[in-house]
């Protein structure tokens with residue numbers, strides 16, 4: 040099976056994109072409005088930041104969850120023992136951001152968030168009636184003026200050869216949020232699990248935009264849209280010496296948004312962060 044790359048400018052883009060989300064939990068767009076030049080510049084500037092000591096001045100705040108997460112405290116995926124081989128920075132418009140990186144990263148945050156609103160409208164439009172009636176409010180409305188959407192700048196350092204056996208860049212996991220928007224990273228490695236259990240490479244040509252369903256949209260759609268497992272595998276050979284940078288935007292509804300009979304955004308997030316071991 041191949042994952043279809045949908046042309047954002049195609050007249051049937053919305054329908055094709057939502058069909059892909061339903062089938063695999065992932066949709067991949069080309070010819071989308073996010074400028075590649077902006078993404079590349081962010082990758083370069085944040086690589087320098089991760090290579091510097093400055094990052095230690097921004098150690099993450101356990102209450103607010105903004106700032107720098109070192110490899111020692113970064114996540115252990117649900118059901119896994121080894122920590123992922125990664126460090127990352129959590130960007131929120133209200134949070135701490137190094138001054139020299141601020142304008143550019145917030146520009147990206149705004150642009151990706153507004154594209155996300157459109158993509159949520161696509162999802163809403165092509166949800167069957169019995170699914171749409173489960174949505175407590177229009178999907179794109181759930182993220183309107185939200186302070187919770189998280190932009191994570193991820194750095195997977197070159198492998199040293201002394202990693203814990205079994206540790207990989209990002210162990211298999213599902214995202215917690217509504218929808219994730221991810222420009223193709225500067226190195227390969229992202230894979231999605233099919234319902235047969237097989238792992239498939241996500242088409243990650245530089246310039247593609249990858250979108251996946253998170254648990255909150257799975258919850259809000261009564262399971263119609265699947266939050267599929269994905270992972271980032273380790274590079275081999277000469278690529279082991281290369282860093283990988285990626286930039287997922289995790290769209291989160293406002294805290295009071297009702298996702299289902301069981302959960303609001305806030306109650307769902309708390310449950311999941313505890314499982315990840317990054318919240319008491």
Ligand SMILES: O=C(O)CCC(=O)C(=O)O
Pocket residue numbers: 191193209214221224229269270271285286287
């Ligand atoms: O780095 C990537 O390509 C994906 C990262 C990811 O899945 C995550 O941080 O949730």
Ligand SMILES: [Fe+2]
Pocket residue numbers: 212213214269
């Ligand atoms: Fe993820």
